[in-house]
Amino acid sequence: MPNSNPFLAAIVLAGGKSRRMGTDKALLKLGDETLLQRTCHIAAAVCEAVSVVTPWGDRYRSELSPTITLIPEPTVPGEQSAGPLMGFLHALPQQQAEWILLLACDLPRLQQSVLERWRQDLATLPDTALAYVPHVSQGWEPLCGFYRRDCLESLEAFVEGGDRSFQKWLEILPAQPIPVTGDDVLFNCNTPEDWESVQKTR
Ligand SMILES: Nc1nc2c(ncn2[C@@H]2O[C@H](COP(=O)(O)OP(=O)(O)OP(=O)(O)O)[C@@H](O)[C@H]2O)c(=O)[nH]1
Ligand SMILES: [Mg+2]
Numbered sequence: 001m002p003n004s005n006p007f008l009a010a011i012v013l014a015g016g017k018s019r020r021m022g023t024d025k026a027l028l029k030l031g032d033e034t035l036l037q038r039t040c041h042i043a044a045a046v047c048e049a050v051s052v053v054t055p056w057g058d059r060y061r062s063e064l065s066p067t068i069t070l071i072p073e074p075t076v077p078g079e080q081s082a083g084p085l086m087g088f089l090h091a092l093p094q095q096q097a098e099w100i101l102l103l104a105c106d107l108p109r110l111q112q113s114v115l116e117r118w119r120q121d122l123a124t125l126p127d128t129a130l131a132y133v134p135h136v137s138q139g140w141e142p143l144c145g146f147y148r149r150d151c152l153e154s155l156e157a158f159v160e161g162g163d164r165s166f167q168k169w170l171e172i173l174p175a176q177p178i179p180v181t182g183d184d185v186l187f188n189c190n191t192p193e194d195w196e197s198v199q200k201t202r
Contacts, residue, residue: 005097006048006049006096007097007099008100008119008122009048009049009097009101010043010050011051011053011071011088011091011095011100012036012050012051012103012104012105013053013084013087013088013102013104014026014056014060015054015081016106019079020190021189021190021192022192024056024059025106025190026105026106028189030199030202031202034063035105035108036052036060036105039103039104039105039107040052042110042111042112044065044067044068046101046112047101048097049097050067051068051069051070051071051091051095052068052071052105053071053090054070054071054073054087055072073087084142084143084166085164085165086164088147088155092149092155098148099122099147099148100147100148100149101115101119101146102142102143103143103144104143106189107143107185107186107188109186109187109198110185111185114185118178122146125176130147130150130154130174130175131146131170131175132147133145133146133147133170133176133178134178134180134186135177135180136180140166140167140170140175141186142170144185144186145178151173154172155169
């Protein structure tokens with residue numbers, strides 16, 4: 001039987017608390033779209049399926065296309081969110097695609113063309129590569145990267161050990177770096193000052 005599973009599906013992370021921004025980053029408006037809408041549009045153009053993983057599904061449902069799957073995530077009591085690694089782990093078992101594009105929702109300079117180029121590279125990677133992730137001088141950029149569905153076992157074992165650091169997991173994963181020259185596309189906005197600079201340069 002032919003394999004009808006999609007090749008690439010996107011998981012968009014929208015479960016953070018935006019404490020530094022002071023207002024929900026996912027709902028900041030860039031032109032006509034919120035950051036979350038923009039991220040999902042780009043993801044849908046590059047991937048066969050898109051999911052958003054978040055504990056705040058009610059807040060986002062009305063602004064997202066019905067083709068987008070919302071994956072509800074439990075909230076953690078107290079100030080902390082579970083963090084991006086846990087959000088990814090929560091959504092990954094529900095994916096059927098061979099590869100997952102993991103995206104933060106706070107990447108205002110994300111470009112479809114760049115993701116399409118990186119997608120094309122996936123077919124050239126050795127079977128042993130479980131992730132294909134941008135690498136810059138400060139380290140990995142895990143929230144704009146590609147992961148084989150088969151990395152689930154490794155992720156579960158890593159989290160079982162009590163760790164929550166994406167950087168540390170990628171060091172042990174078999175991850176292939178995406179060489180990035182200008183990292184503008186990876187700019188993530190965390191503070192009101194970041195957001196101001198995004199609006200100025202539009
Ligand atoms: N699903 C999910 N996503 C998360 C979680 N924590 C952070 N994220 C997402 O991961 C991405 C990067 O997170 P941060 O830039 O630290 O965002 P944040 O946690 O909202 O911001 P701060 O509260 O200022 O740290 C954003 O898309 C967040 O929505 C989580 O526990 N679950
Ligand atoms: Mg961020």
